[in-house]
Amino acid sequence: MHKTMVxxxxxAIALVSxxxxxxxxxxxxNPEVSAKTLAAQVCSNCHxxxxxxxxxxxxxxxxxxxxxxxxxxxxxxxxQRIDPPGYQYMWGLSRHLSDEQIAGLADYYSKxxxxxxxxxxxxxxxxxxxxxxxxxxxxxxxxxxxSACHGPTGQGMAxxxxxxLxxxxxxIKQLDIFQNTQGRPGTPMETVTHPxxxxxxxxxxxxxxxxxx
Amino acid sequence: MNMIWIMVRIGNGSxxxxxxxxxxxxxxxxxTSIRMGVIQMQSIILAVRAMRRYLLTFLVALxxxxxxxxxxxAQALPTFARQTGQNCVACHTGGQFPxxxxxxxxxxxxxYTIGERTMPLSVMGVASYASVANTSKSDTADSGVSTSNxxxxxxxNGEPILATGSLFVAGKVTDNIGAFVQxxxxxxxxxxxxxxSGHTVADNxxxxxxxxxxxxKRDLIYGVSLNNSPSVSDPWNTxxxxxxxxxxxxxxxxxxxxxxxxxxxxxxxxxxxxLTAYAYLDKTYYGxxxxxxxxxxxxxxxxxxxxxxxxxxxxxYNPYWRFAYTRDWGAHNLMIGTTGMLAKILDAATDPTDxxxxxxxxxxxxxxxxxYILDPHTxxxxxxxxxxxxxxxxxxLAGTSPYFQAxxxxxxxxxxxxxxxxxxxxxxxxxxxxxxGGSVSLFDTSGTTSTNQQTSGYDSNGQxxxxxxxxxxxxxxxxxxxxxxxxxxxxxxxEAFYLPLQNLRLGAQYTAYSKFNGASSNYDGLGRNASDNNxxxxxxxxxx
Numbered sequence: 143m144h145k146t147m148v149x150x151x152x153x154a155i156a157l158v159s160x161x162x163x164x165x166x167x168x169x170x171x172n173p174e175v176s177a178k179t180l181a182a183q184v185c186s187n188c189h190x191x192x193x194x195x196x197x198x199x200x201x202x203x204x205x206x207x208x209x210x211x212x213x214x215x216x217x218x219x220x221x222q223r224i225d226p227p228g229y230q231y232m233w234g235l236s237r238h239l240s241d242e243q244i245a246g247l248a249d250y251y252s253k254x255x256x257x258x259x260x261x262x263x264x265x266x267x268x269x270x271x272x273x274x275x276x277x278x279x280x281x282x283x284x285x286x287x288x289s290a291c292h293g294p295t296g297q298g299m300a301x302x303x304x305x306x307l308x309x310x311x312x313x314i315k316q317l318d319i320f321q322n323t324q325g326r327p328g329t330p331m332e333t334v335t336h337p338x339x340x341x342x343x344x345x346x347x348x349x350x351x352x353x354x355x
Numbered sequence: 356m357n358m359i360w361i362m363v364r365i366g367n368g369s370x371x372x373x374x375x376x377x378x379x380x381x382x383x384x385x386x387t388s389i390r391m392g393v394i395q396m397q398s399i400i401l402a403v404r405a406m407r408r409y410l411l412t413f414l415v416a417l418x419x420x421x422x423x424x425x426x427x428x429a430q431a432l433p434t435f436a437r438q439t440g441q442n443c444v445a446c447h448t449g450g451q452f453p454x455x456x457x458x459x460x461x462x463x464x465x466x467y468t469i470g471e472r473t474m475p476l477s478v479m480g481v482a483s484y485a486s487v488a489n490t491s492k493s494d495t496a497d498s499g500v501s502t503s504n505x506x507x508x509x510x511x512n513g514e515p516i517l518a519t520g521s522l523f524v525a526g527k528v529t530d531n532i533g534a535f536v537q538x539x540x541x542x543x544x545x546x547x548x549x550x551x552s553g554h555t556v557a558d559n560x561x562x563x564x565x566x567x568x569x570x571x572k573r574d575l576i577y578g579v580s581l582n583n584s585p586s587v588s589d590p591w592n593t594x595x596x597x598x599x600x601x602x603x604x605x606x607x608x609x610x611x612x613x614x615x616x617x618x619x620x621x622x623x624x625x626x627x628x629x630l631t632a633y634a635y636l637d638k639t640y641y642g643x644x645x646x647x648x649x650x651x652x653x654x655x656x657x658x659x660x661x662x663x664x665x666x667x668x669x670x671x672y673n674p675y676w677r678f679a680y681t682r683d684w685g686a687h688n689l690m691i692g693t694t695g696m697l698a699k700i701l702d703a704a705t706d707p708t709d710x711x712x713x714x715x716x717x718x719x720x721x722x723x724x725x726x727y728i729l730d731p732h733t734x735x736x737x738x739x740x741x742x743x744x745x746x747x748x749x750x751x752l753a754g755t756s757p758y759f760q761a762x763x764x765x766x767x768x769x770x771x772x773x774x775x776x777x778x779x780x781x782x783x784x785x786x787x788x789x790x791x792g793g794s795v796s797l798f799d800t801s802g803t804t805s806t807n808q809q810t811s812g813y814d815s816n817g818q819x820x821x822x823x824x825x826x827x828x829x830x831x832x833x834x835x836x837x838x839x840x841x842x843x844x845x846x847x848x849x850e851a852f853y854l855p856l857q858n859l860r861l862g863a864q865y866t867a868y869s870k871f872n873g874a875s876s877n878y879d880g881l882g883r884n885a886s887d888n889n890x891x892x893x894x895x896x897x898x899x
Binding site: 163164166167168169170171172182183184186187188191192196197198199226227229230231233234235237238259311315 | 439442462465469470471531684729730
C-alpha cells in the first residue's frame with residue numbers, strides 16, 4: 143500500500159512539475175505570463191472571466207475604458223489608491239505587473255461585452271430620480287450632471303470610467319469613498335459628490351445598474 | 356477478556372473519533388452526547404458575570420504579549436498574504452480566519468499557487484484563559500479525594516497560558532504545486548503515560564497539484580491533494596477539519612472549551628495519509644474522491660511526533676468522498692454538500708496483524724453554508740451533520756463490560772455489535788468592518804445507548820467509585836465518565852471577538868452544556884452535572 147501511494151504521489155508530482163505551464167500560470171511576478179492568462183487564472187476569481195463580476199463587492203470590468211483601467215492598476219501598483227478594498231485586494235496583486243501586462247488587461251476587459259444585473263428589485267421611482275441626477279445633476283446643489291463626463295449613455299470616456307450597468311452597491315461604495323475619504327485622490331469626484339445625500343447616491347447608483355438600452 | 360475489553364475501551368474512549376487517543380485529545384472529543392440544545396438565558400447571564408470577573412486578569416496578562424508582538428505583527432504577514440500581497444480579508448470572511456471567502460476557496464483549490472513564491476514560513480499562536488463553572492471533584496464520597504485540589508482534571512484552569520503554537524511551511528512551489536503544512540506545539544499534551552508536557556506534532560498537512568482549464572465554454576479546476584486528514588483538503592468551512600472556531604488548547608490544559616463540544620468529524624481523526632483527486636466545474640459542481648491509509652514508511656511525516664502506539668492504524672485503502680453544489684448570486688453564495696468515508700480502524704493497543712482487531716466505521720454527512728459578504732458586513736450560516744456507524748471489531752466484542760447493575764451482582768447488558776452517533780452543529784456568525792464579530796453555535800450529539808460507551812458504573816459492591824477503595828478492580832471515570840452509555844452532548848457556544856489588527860484576534864467564548872454524556876445531572880454517576888462543565892474561554896490568536 144505504501145509503495146503504491148508513494149509511486150502515485152511521485153508520479154503525480156513528476157507528471158505535473160515537468161510541464162511548463164506559462165499558458166495557465168497564476169504567477170503574478172512573471173512578466174512572461176500574458177494578460178489574458180492572468181485575467182483568466184487570477185482576475186476571474188472575483189471579476190469573472192469576461193469582466194462581469196457576480197458580487198457587487200468587485201467592480202464590473204467588461205466594457206470598461208482602457209485608460210481608466212490602466213490608471214487604476216497604476217494607482218494600485220503605486221499605492222495611490224488607499225481606499226480599503228483598493229489596498230486590501232489590489233496592491234498586492236498589481237505590485238509586480240508590468241506596464242505591458244497592465245495594458246493587456248485593460249485591452250482585454252475593454253473588449254468584453256457588459257452584462258446586466260437583475261433589476262427586478264430596483265425601485266422605479268428611485269431609478270427615475272437617479273436618471274434625473276445622471277442627466278441633469280442637482281443644479282441647486284451645484285452638482286453637475288454625471289453624463290457631462292461619463293457620457294450620455296454612461297459609457298465613459300478615456301480616464302472617466304464607464305458607469306452604465308455597474309453594480310449599484312459598488313457605485314454607492316465608491317461615491318462614499320469620494321465623498322468622505324481621501325482614498326481615491328486625483329479626481330474631481332470629491333467636489334462633485336460633496337452635496338449628495340444618501341438617497342441621491344442610492345438613486346443614481348440604481349439608475350446606472352439598470353441603465354436602459 | 357475483561358482486560359482486553361478495558362484496554363479497547365480505554366483506547367476507544369468515547370465513540371467519537373475513537374481509535375486515536377492523541378487525535379481525540381487534540382480534537383477535544385471527550386465524548387458523547389445528546390439532543391439539541393438551546394441558548395439559556397441563565398447561561399448568558401453567567402457568561403457576562405464570569406467575563407466581567409476575569410477579563411481584567413486576562414487583559415493584564417495579554418498586554419506584554421501583544422506589545423512584544425506588535426512590531427512584527429504590523430509589518431509581517433502570514434505566508435499566503437506575503438505571496439499574494441493581499442490582506443487577510445481577501446481570503447478570510449470578515450477577517451475571521453479560518454473561514455474562507457469564495458476567493459479564498461479558489462485560492463485553495465488552485466493549489467495555493469496564486470501570486471509569487473516568497474519566504475514560506477509563518478507562525479501562529481494562541482494565548483488563552485479558561486474557567487470551568489465547577490472544578491470541584493465529583494467523587495468526594497471516595498476516600499482520600501480532596502474537594503479543593505482540581506489536579507489534572509482541571510490543569511491550568513483559571514490561569515492564562517500560551518495554549519498552542521504552530522509553524523506553517525506553506526505557499527506556492529511551482530505554477531501548479533503548493534502546500535499548506537502546519538506543525539503544532541502543544542505545551543500541555545498528555546503523554547502515553549498520562550503525564551502532561553510540551554509536545555510538537557504534525558498538524559494539518561495538504562500538499563497539492565492543481566490546474567485550471569478556463570475559457571468561454573467551461574471553467575474546470577482540478578487537482579490532487581496528498582494530505583493527512585479527511586476533509587483537510589476541503590475548501591468549505593463546514594468540513595469536519597475546518598468548522599471549529601479557534602485552535603483551542605488541548606484538554607491536557609483545559610477541559611470543556613469549544614473543542615470539547617462535539618463537531619462533526621470522521622472516525623479516523625487525523626494524522627493518517629490520503630491521496631484525493633478533486634474537480635470543480637463552472638464554479639458550481641465540486642467532487643473529491645480519495646483513499647486514506649496508515650501514515651507509515653515514507654509518510655511518517657504526516658504523523659510525526661505521535662508515538663507509534665498512539666497513531667491511527669487503518670487496514671488497506673479507506674475511501675473518502677465529497678460532493679457539493681455551489682451557487683453565487685450578488686453578494687451571496689451557497690454550498691450544499693455531502694461527504695463520507697469508510698474506514699477499517701485498528702482498536703487501540705491491539706495487534707495490527709490480527710484482522711479481528713479492526714473495527715469498521717462509516718461516516719456519512721451533509722453540510723451547507725451560506726455567506727453574505729459585502730463590506731462592511733459579512734454574515735455566515737453553517738450547518739453540518741454527520742452520522743457515524745461503528746461496527747466493533749470481533750475481538751473487542753468477545754469481551755464484556757466491567758460494570759454491574761446497581762445491585763452489584765447482575766451484569767450490565769452485553770456489548771453492542773454496533774453503535775450509531777449523530778452529530779449536528781449549527782453556527783451563525785457576523786462581522787462588521789472586519790474588526791468586530793460574534794457568533795452563536797448550537798451543538799447536539801445523539802446515538803445508540805450501549806454498554807460499549809459506558810465509562811462509569813457500579814462495581815461488584817454496587818458502588819460507583821473512581822478510586823476503588825475496596826479493590827474491586829472496577830473504576831469509573833470522573834469528570835468525563837459516562838454512566839448511561841449514551842453519547843449525548845447538547846449545548847451552545849456564544850462568541851464575541853475583536854480584530855485590532857488583521858492578524859490578531861481577541862475573543863471570548865462561553866460554552867453552555869444542557870446535557871453531557873446523556874444526562875443533564877449526575878452524568879458520571881459521581882454527582883457531576885452537565886452545567887458544571889460550562890466554560891468561559893478567552894483567547895488571543897495571532898499569526899505573523
